[in-house]
Amino acid sequence: MVREAKLLNGTAEQYQALDEAIRTAQFVQNKCLRYWMDNRGATKAVLYSLCKDLAKEFPFARQLNSAARQASAERAWSALSNFYRRCKNKEPRKGYPQFKKNCRSVEYKLSGWKLSPDGMSITFTDGFNAGTFALYCNGEARHHILNSKINRVRVIRRADGYYAQFCLDVERKEQGEYTGNVIGIDLGWKAFYTDQNGNSVECPKFLRRSERRLKQHQRRLSRKFRKGAKSQSQNYHQQRKRLGKVHLKVQRQRRDWAIKQARCVVASHDVVAYEDLQVKNLVKNHHLAKSIHDASWSLFTQWLDYYGKVWDKAVVAVPPQYTTQDCSNCGHRVVKTLSTRTHVCPT
Structure with missing residues (x-):
């Protein structure tokens, strides 16, 4: 079960620290994938061990919480497992794992963060020193967060701000109203x-x-794009x-x-x-x-x-096969073209 709350009241420096954590998580994930490409047959335990080596080799990787590095390795392993599964099932599209170019989230397990007793704020305690953010969510969501076991906390960057997703160890069951319909x-x-x-x-x-509004913003973005420029202007990124x-x-x-x-x-x-x-x-x-x-x-x-x-x-x-051709009363199959919109039962 996932509950979401928006992270607000953060400074530009705090958001920059979250961006660095997200980029580091992407770096670890891509390194795990690169290692698998060079060493086919690498297991999940080997990727976990690689996370330790990356922390020793790269100082910025050491700043990311160790559990967050493992979560990034798990993301890479998930892509590899899906690839193996599709190959085993002989699916037409195997989905070969690709390097991440624009990752927007970082995932923490049981460490690297601390939730306040009232559930109104969260503090990230890893080496990036993002600090404390205020959590804005409704009372029901806060009640579930405070009274459930939190397995993971995922920070997501979106167009209008940063969000925290809480993965809770709880099964939702409610008493429904039965009508017989x-x-x-x-x-x-x-x-x-x-x-x-x-x-x-x-x-x-x-x-x-919304197409008209989307086209207007897309045209404005195209006008601000400078072809061949090493980095785009601040106006371009604001329009983006x-x-x-x-x-x-x-x-x-x-x-x-x-x-x-x-x-x-x-x-x-x-x-x-x-x-x-x-x-x-x-x-x-x-x-x-x-x-x-x-x-x-x-x-x-x-x-x-x-x-x-x-x-x-x-x-x-x-299954949708023949649902438009089989009669709902007698079951007789009447072949139709896409232009035929009315079913006529022959019996």
Whole structure:
């Protein structure tokens, strides 16, 4: 379980210290990956040992907490494990591990940080001396943080500031209200979803609605870019942050919409069945890729599964094969083209 709180009231020097910690974590992760490339067959324990050698060799790596260095090695090992798994399953895209170029987070385990007794501030105690930051979160989130075991603390840099994610060792279970209702959901990008009774929810299309503003900020960023310059101007970086905030707002709008819709659907039904669409295959159609990403089906279905587990309700992912061709009454299969929008049962 993850609870998030924004880090505020920090000075420029404190944020610079967090940036140095993030860059160091990226350095350790890339060094672990480089070592694996040069020494195939290296295990996770060998990467842990490499972290100690890096601390001895590079003074700035020694400033990062030892547990944070191990967490960076675990990130590299996670990428390697996924690569081995895809090779073993003979998947078409193996996903060869790549070096990180713009890492935005650093992860601490049980050391390198200290939370205040009231949960209002957090202090980072590693060699970068970032100091104390105020934590702003609602009362429920603070209650969970103070009354749960904190396994890890992850610092994330985003376009509008720095955030702390608390990974808690707790399983969320709540008593749901059982209504006896059953719903089947057909996902789409014109109507966000349509149930078996023909009721539909309109797709908000947050990206489409923000495209004009995004294009304006992108043009301003392009005008400030100096080709061939070793480093860009301060105005360029300020405009880059403005563009990032617009993208971040669209991302948060999608997330908020998906959470609210999923919560509403699961709360009012005991059984929920939805199409288990393979989004990574659907977006290969470049004419529909933007609309498919804008619909955020995967995020919606993830939260359907989450609330199903929280309230102990049945949420079923149905394979999408032939769902538009098989009759829901008799099961007879009627082959249709994409232009055919109405099913006519032959029996």
